[in-house]
Amino acid sequence: MPSEIEVSHINHALIAKGHPPRHLIHKFWARKPHNVVAEYIRHYTNEGDIVLDPFCGSGVTPIESLILNRKAIAIDLNPIATFITRMTLTPVDLGELKNKFKEIEEKVRDKILDFYVTVCPKCGRKAIVLASIWRITEPNPFELRLLCLNCNKKFKKSPTEDDILKLREVEHEKPCWYPENKLKYPNGVEFKEGTHKTEIDSIDKLFTKRNLISLSLIYREIESIDDELHRDMFKFAFTSMVHLASKLCPVAKPSERAHWSEFSATSFWAQHRYWIPPIFMESNVWMLFESAFYGRQGLLKGKEDSNENISYLKEAKKFEDFEKGANILISTQSALDLSNIPDNSVDYVFTDPPYGGGYTIF
Numbered sequence: 489m490p491s492e493i494e495v496s497h498i499n500h501a502l503i504a505k506g507h508p509p510r511h512l513i514h515k516f517w518a519r520k521p522h523n524v525v526a527e528y529i530r531h532y533t534n535e536g537d538i539v540l541d542p543f544c545g546s547g548v549t550p551i552e553s554l555i556l557n558r559k560a561i562a563i564d565l566n567p568i569a570t571f572i573t574r575m576t577l578t579p580v581d582l583g584e585l586k587n588k589f590k591e592i593e594e595k596v597r598d599k600i601l602d603f604y605v606t607v608c609p610k611c612g613r614k615a616i617v618l619a620s621i622w623r624i625t626e627p628n629p630f631e632l633r634l635l636c637l638n639c640n641k642k643f644k645k646s647p648t649e650d651d652i653l654k655l656r657e658v659e660h661e662k663p664c665w666y667p668e669n670k671l672k673y674p675n676g677v678e679f680k681e682g683t684h685k686t687e688i689d690s691i692d693k694l695f696t697k698r699n700l701i702s703l704s705l706i707y708r709e710i711e712s713i714d715d716e717l718h719r720d721m722f723k724f725a726f727t728s729m730v731h732l733a734s735k736l737c738p739v740a741k742p743s744e745r746a747h748w749s750e751f752s753a754t755s756f757w758a759q760h761r762y763w764i765p766p767i768f769m770e771s772n773v774w775m776l777f778e779s780a781f782y783g784r785q786g787l788l789k790g791k792e793d794s795n796e797n798i799s800y801l802k803e804a805k806k807f808e809d810f811e812k813g814a815n816i817l818i819s820t821q822s823a824l825d826l827s828n829i830p831d832n833s834v835d836y837v838f839t840d841p842p843y844g845g846g847y848t849i850f
């Protein structure tokens with residue numbers, strides 16, 4: 489018979505704080521406030537206890553558990569969720585990370601930025617298109633938002649004939665590999681082109697040709713990194729921004745801030761479905777990637793935060809490894825079968841199961 493323990497419950501409201509950098513590296517729709525989760529863990533468990541989250545999502549429960557010197561089991565059916573969790577937790581040398589970024593930058597930055605070159609309407613010198621505004625029904629953008637490096641100012645203009653010619657040239661560039669997977673409903677039925685108020689039936693069609701080519705160049709460089717840790721870290725940065733490079737982005741108000749690292753503030757994803765707005769914004773892919781690395785919500789800041797806060801990490805391959813010094817077990821599986829976790833082995837469960845249509849995956 490398990491003995492009864494008297495528990496004093498939390499009987500006051502906990503005010504949610506904003507996400508710290510470690511939880512901002514990668515978007516996750518249902519991310520819970522870290523301070524509230526941490527307070528529950530602190531209150532109901534002791535150091536060394538095992539905390540389980542069988543619907544861990546972006547990993548707030550396991551990440552905060554480790555920070556509080558608890559052990560954690562992080563389970564989610566979605567491989568992206570467990571990938572975000574693992575990448576957020578894993579320590580990485582920031583100097584080496586910066587060097588790897590520079591290597592990617594040297595190989596593809598100039599080529600990609602050249603895809604977005606235009607002329608400043610004020611001084612007539614070289615400028616970079618930050619975003620092009622398109623009507624879904626038309627073959628060319630009708631507005632360019634640009635940064636003039638000479639004036640150090642942002643401007644708007646209508647594309648000139650030269651801009652359109654340049655775009656056509658870029659569209660004929662040879663892309664590297666990109667995915668052409670069919671989009672499917674949770675029941676496995678494929679999207680059909682022209683139905684559901686969309687022209688898309690596969691992943692590549694979520695992007696303009698220019699952005700698809702640019703993304704494919706960056707992705708090829710990431711795939712060619714020989715060590716797995718850095719390769720995965722840059723995939724993490726890549727997937728954190730790839731949706732912002734798609735046609736799924738409505739037009740945002742132009743930001744006055746001219747610094748490149750603030751660029752992501754001008755781009756957003758409005759709905760959690762594959763909906764291309766009638767007027768959409770095509771953002772500059774290199775700027776997005778740079779911002780996903782150096783930006784306020786970027787990989788570098790996030791890893792600085794997680795490196796500082798997680799002093800010890802040893803990943804378990806199986807539950808029994810907790811006996812050998814491991815403090816985290818991450819598993820991509822359904823919570824409907826937890827037979828890989830022994831009975832009575834978990835001290836505390838903090839979880840946030842799926843809610844809302846289409847989000848539940850069984």
Ligand SMILES: C[S@@+](CC[C@H](N)C(=O)[O-])C[C@H]1O[C@@H](n2cnc3c(N)ncnc32)[C@H](O)[C@@H]1O
Pocket residue numbers: 516518519520542543544545546547548549563564565566569821822823824839840841842843847848849850
């Ligand atoms: C509301 S979210 C959790 C968000 C998380 N608390 C956070 O802060 O990021 C619910 C999660 O349940 C996962 N999920 C849905 N069905 C599942 C299942 N059968 N087994 C495991 N995970 C599942 C989804 O993939 C999603 O990541």
